[in-house]
Amino acid sequence: METGRGTQGIFSEEMRQKREEIIELLKKAYFMELETVMNYVTNSVNPDGVRAQEIKESLEEDIQEELGHAQQFAARIKELYGVVPGSMDFKPEQSYLQPPEEQTDVVSIIKGVIEAETGAIEHYTRIVEETEGVDHVTQDMVIDILHDEQEHRRLFEGFLREYQAEGLA
Template sequence: MTNEEVTQLLRKAYGDEIETVMNYLSNSVVLDGVTAEEVKENLAADTQEELGHAEMIGQRLKQLDERPPASYDFEARQESLQPPEDSTDVLSVINGVLDAEEDAIETYRSLVTAAEDADDPVTEDLAVTILSDEEAHRTEFRGFKREYEE
């Protein structure tokens, strides 16, 4: 892997984090119902964590003499995380979160490998840190899914 590949993965991760912030925020507002409250609260809290990830990635890009992506560079991809038509369809949001977290985990694992190959321990450490957070989010929402499928 080259430094260019590291930069491309950082830019993808940054865009994904920003899109996740937007979708988590929307879903935390849109969902209705008593059973939605815990999911809404977790989404609201995770929104701040995902924004923190984007900030860390943006800072790393700046350190690498790159500009973090802006709105014109953005391409939305999280189809399954769009707010549902039925505001009580909590399970569809949970499934969307799981899709987004799986994609993030894949991206950060690729970034760990790319950074290691490019002899970039700072980016590798950043990717490992964020990967741990994303795996924790996935575990949390897997638990929600099990509860909703009972």
């Protein structure tokens, strides 16, 4: 009986190319989460005003969750015999989550969060599809993370609806 790297499933030599494709998708997810952490820290500190407090608190709560997602992606990359990338491989993409010029402009932050969560949902849905029938462990992990992202987007959509109802968005 052969032991070692595994002779079945995603760890088999026949699945090497698919495994490498999944690792690349996970690396992108890893960087998406880390970038979100950076921007949530920024947007949980910078905004001013009474209306900003609830948004700041919500983002502050989500920082640890998003960091946890990045750690899960990193661990899975390593488990799949990949190498977790360092900062030199990072390329920022979240222009929509940069601090607004006016620090009382929480609507732009809310819209930026919705866009970030939507991007994560789309990417993680792709990972779920790509892992279907070939990597159930990654798929299950990503489904759990996907649920968190959907929940967070829903919360911020509610914030946006409130601002729209008051004519502020």
